[in-house]
Amino acid sequence: MTLEQIFATRAARLKASEIRELLKLLDQPDILSFAGGIPDPSLFPAEAFAQAFSDALTPARQAQALQYSVSEGYLPLRRWLVNHMETIGVPCTVDNILITSGSQQALDYLGKLFLSPGDTALVGWPTYLGALAAFNAYEPVYDRLRIGTNRAPADYIAAAEAAGGRVKFAYLSADFSNPTGETVDRAGREHLLDQAEAMGCAVIEDAAYQALRYDGEAVPPILSLEIARKGTIEACRTIYCGSFSKTLSPGLRVGWVVAPQAVIRQLVLMKQAADLHSSSINQIAIHTVAERLFDSHVAELRAVYQRRRDAMLDALARHMPVGVTWTRPEGGMFVWLTLPEGQDGAALLARSLETVKVAFVPGRAFFADGSGANSLRLSFSCASEPMIEEGMKRLGVLLRANQSAD
Amino acid sequence: MTLEQIFATRAARLKASEIRELLKLLDQPDILSFAGGIPDPSLFPAEAFAQAFSDALTPARQAQALQYSVSEGYLPLRRWLVNHMETIGVPCTVDNILITSGSQQALDYLGKLFLSPGDTALVGWPTYLGALAAFNAYEPVYDRLRIGTNRAPADYIAAAEAAGGRVKFAYLSADFSNPTGETVDRAGREHLLDQAEAMGCAVIEDAAYQALRYDGEAVPPILSLEIARKGTIEACRTIYCGSFSKTLSPGLRVGWVVAPQAVIRQLVLMKQAADLHSSSINQIAIHTVAERLFDSHVAELRAVYQRRRDAMLDALARHMPVGVTWTRPEGGMFVWLTLPEGQDGAALLARSLETVKVAFVPGRAFFADGSGANSLRLSFSCASEPMIEEGMKRLGVLLRANQSAD
Structure with missing residues (x-):
């Protein structure tokens, strides 16, 4: 038996992230890329950081x-982080x-902790595709998380049972997803908490972009709202996943989870079993830099990214043909375009790279059910404003x- | 349903590493500790590293x-690493x-790739307990890997089938384990390769200590011997796991896997699904430092650790009572003591910390079957020579x- 035969069943569950494969192709200087969802280096x-690493050594x-x-x-x-969480309405201790x-x-570990094959994970249609990739390893069934509709918890539960498992969690990025x-x-958020309570499942709150709000009023984290209901984090079912990747640096790979101690x-x-610990020196450096300038640096990022978001919304309003719609994010890094029904984002990308040399991510990869062909992420x-x-x-x-040709 | 109830079955498979819990207790200045298997900081x-991080920034x-x-x-x-592997007899490319x-x-990922619940992992009795911890998440059955005995591959296979799975791999640290x-x-090693071939399973070669040889002649890596048989790494079933933790720094968390491209x-x-990538800056810094001084630094480490090993073997010979035996490692960081049958390493540790204030790791944690009570790791x-x-x-x-009291 060859090695490939040994892990054949496992391998079938893994597939390359279209986005990451795509990003490799987009490193060409003549392409105007709006594809990568990464911070401006x-x-x-x-x-x-130079000072922090020097101090650490x-x-x-x-x-x-x-x-x-x-x-x-x-x-x-x-x-x-205990102090930071306190400032966003989440009282907790270092043991959380x-x-x-x-x-x-964190998404990988939470998948590992909660999911047995056939269990149901509720996710948005669309959702963060890295979450789908992380969860896929544990062979869940996906059901569509609809917030604010009146789909009854009993219906989710029945669907999960029909699929041979239980609803284990709802995953979402609630801010500028x-x-x-x-x-x-x-x-x-309150409605989601009601539903999670009724379903007896966890809520995974991916807060990767939460700090990057440009206007509008901040909405309390889901975990904050649940603590307000229950009086203590220990009674909560929400698990908060934070990251320094969008605020300080993704290259250091430092994020955090806030949850009841039992979790x-x-x-x-x-x-401990999977990689012992995250890099010692990187945690020290992140701490030094966060302590020194987290708030002022995030304020600076917000100012720059806000101008870019404004430039994009403004340009879309002027340049998009009738029939194309898009979101108006109050923060984060993304605008989501919906093309007229029947158009295909992937085909459009191919044409775009050939002709106008603009890159984006076709939307389908973000849908657990493979729908969403007529959408794309910018x-x-x-990108600079020009x-x-x-x-x-x-x-x-x-x-x-494209529309004339159709 | 509470969160704990949701992940109850999963949680039962996780238990704290006795060693890591123990190490937390041993940070007392009056204890002479031979417990931690960590490099001398x-x-x-x-x-x-200070220069390398500064250069990277x-x-x-x-x-x-x-x-x-x-x-x-x-x-x-x-x-x-391609060059490094070449110097130890493993020709490969960056795609390996x-x-x-x-x-x-790497151990966590290999467990995830190969093991379905009930599959058999062959490991030594004793073995690296971090490997057991990593594999445990994937619910294997363990069978005892005996090298150089004439247990037939068919017997391993039959035992695995009786346990409801297949023999997926043999895991071992072949050098100064x-x-x-x-x-x-x-x-x-050749015998193991014959057996793996007959069983149709993979071999996981954990080479964490391989560079730290103090005397005797280097034995080629298992992967090297298999490439010599098959002509190319692509036909091999051995997966080599390397680490900079014992040579340059564990705190940066940089290791590597060498395997056929299919793996x-x-x-x-x-x-990509589990953590996207290892820290960018740490990989750059490790590269800079490895390029500059890997060989000379390892030579320096070898000289210091050799003196300590010599001191330990010498002291054991003078101080151990009759009936206690121990290994004579040609490298690495450990000596393994076997006490007379019936004695218990854990009980001895408790007495030792109370009376003579010497710490070590009781041996049982390293045995997948819970045997080995009469052993301990030093x-x-x-430790300095005095x-x-x-x-x-x-x-x-x-x-x-202890012996008089018995």
Whole structure:
């Protein structure tokens, strides 16, 4: 038996992320890319990191920075996060916090903790495709999470049982989600909590973009609303996944989970078994930089990204043909375009790369059921305002030509 | 339903690593600890790392160091590893290499790739307990890997089938293993390859300590021997897991896997879904430091650790009572003690911490079947020679008292 035969069943569940494969092709200088959902590297607080790494490697501290450390995470960073969570309405202690290698790792661990094959995960149509990739390894069934509609919890439960499992969690990015840029309002969050309570399932709140609000009023985190209901985080069923990737640096791979201690204890054991701990020196450096400039740096990012979002919404309004609609995000990095029914985002991308040289991500990859062909994701995070204007103009030309051709 | 009830079945499979829990208790200044299997932090190439991080964060390079990067790993580091593997007899290309967050992560991914519940993993009695922890998440059955005995492959297969699965892999650390310090000789490795071939299973070669040989002749890696048989790595069933944790720094969490491309492709997808990639900046820093001083630094480590191993073997010979036996490792960090039958390493540790204040790891945790109570692991990596002499002397006193008391 060959190795491939041994892991054949497992391999069938893994498929390359279309986006990451796509991004490899888009590194060409003549392409105007709105594809990658990554922070603008020119905005990284690089000098602060240089100082932080240098500080971490002074003789007094180097042994700690370069040595093994505990699976729970660097205690001063967890303390900083306790304060940070308090400022966004989530009172907790260091025992409610685990440091992970980015929030992506939290999604993997939560899939591992909750999902047995055939269990149901509720996700948006569309949703973050990295979440689908993380959960897929544990062979769930997906059902469509609809917030604010009157689909009854009993219907979700019945569907899950018919699929041979149970509803284990609802996953969502409630603020400026990837890919749509949309935010779930307070009433929607309360409704979701009611539903989760009725279904007896967990809620996974992916807060990767939460700090990047440009206007409108902040909505409390779902976990904050649940703590307000129950009086203590220990009684909650919401698990909050945070990340420094969109605020300080993704390259250091530092994120965190906030949850009841019963959950954190399990995740700590899981992390101990899976990679021992996240990088010691990176946790120290993130702590140093966060302590020094988190708030001021995020304010700076918000100012820059807001201008880009404004430029994109403005350009879309001027250049898109009738029949194309899009979201108006109050934060984050993404605008979500819906093309007239019957058009195909993937085919459009192929034509776009050939003709107008504009890149974006076709929407279908974000749908657990393979629908959503007539949608696409645009990111404004790495584009200058003139580039956004030029890109949307070209895209408008292409879409008009496309519609005439149809 | 509470969250705990939701993940109850999963949680039962996770248990805290006795060693890591133990290490938390041993940070007391009056304890002479031979428990932790960690590198001596005073030997870290800290200045070289300070320079490397500083270089990585110069304006020309900082965007790359702080940004997302590819799941496969930093290409210059993979190129360096191609050369490194060549020097130890493993010809391969960058497409045979994945960078992981320590070799622990490789074990987790390999468990995920190969094991379905009920499948059999062959491991030593004893074996690295972190491997058991990583594999446990995937619910294998363990069978005892016996190298160089004439247990027939058909017997392993029959036992696996009786347990409801198949033999998926044999896992071992062939060089100066954790916990025994023992090395599998060339004939043993060839025998293992014969058996794996007959069983149609993979071989996971954990090479975490391989570079730390103090005397005796180097035995080629199992993967090297298999390539010699088959002509190309692509036809091999051995998967090599390397780590910089014991040579440069564990705190950066950088390890690697060398395997046929068919395996690497699967692991890349798995990593993409599980944590996107290992820290960009850490991979860059490890590459810089490895390129600059890997060989000379490892030579330095070998010289220091060799003296400590010699001191420990010498002290054991003088202080241990009759009836206690131990291994004579040619490298690594560990000596494995076997007490007379009926004695208990855990009970001995409790007495030791109370009376003579010497710490070590009781052996049972390293046995998948819970046997091995009359054994213990001593690490010499972090102890000075006088401390080793004093520690072994105290341990000898305790063991004599113990034997008189019995």
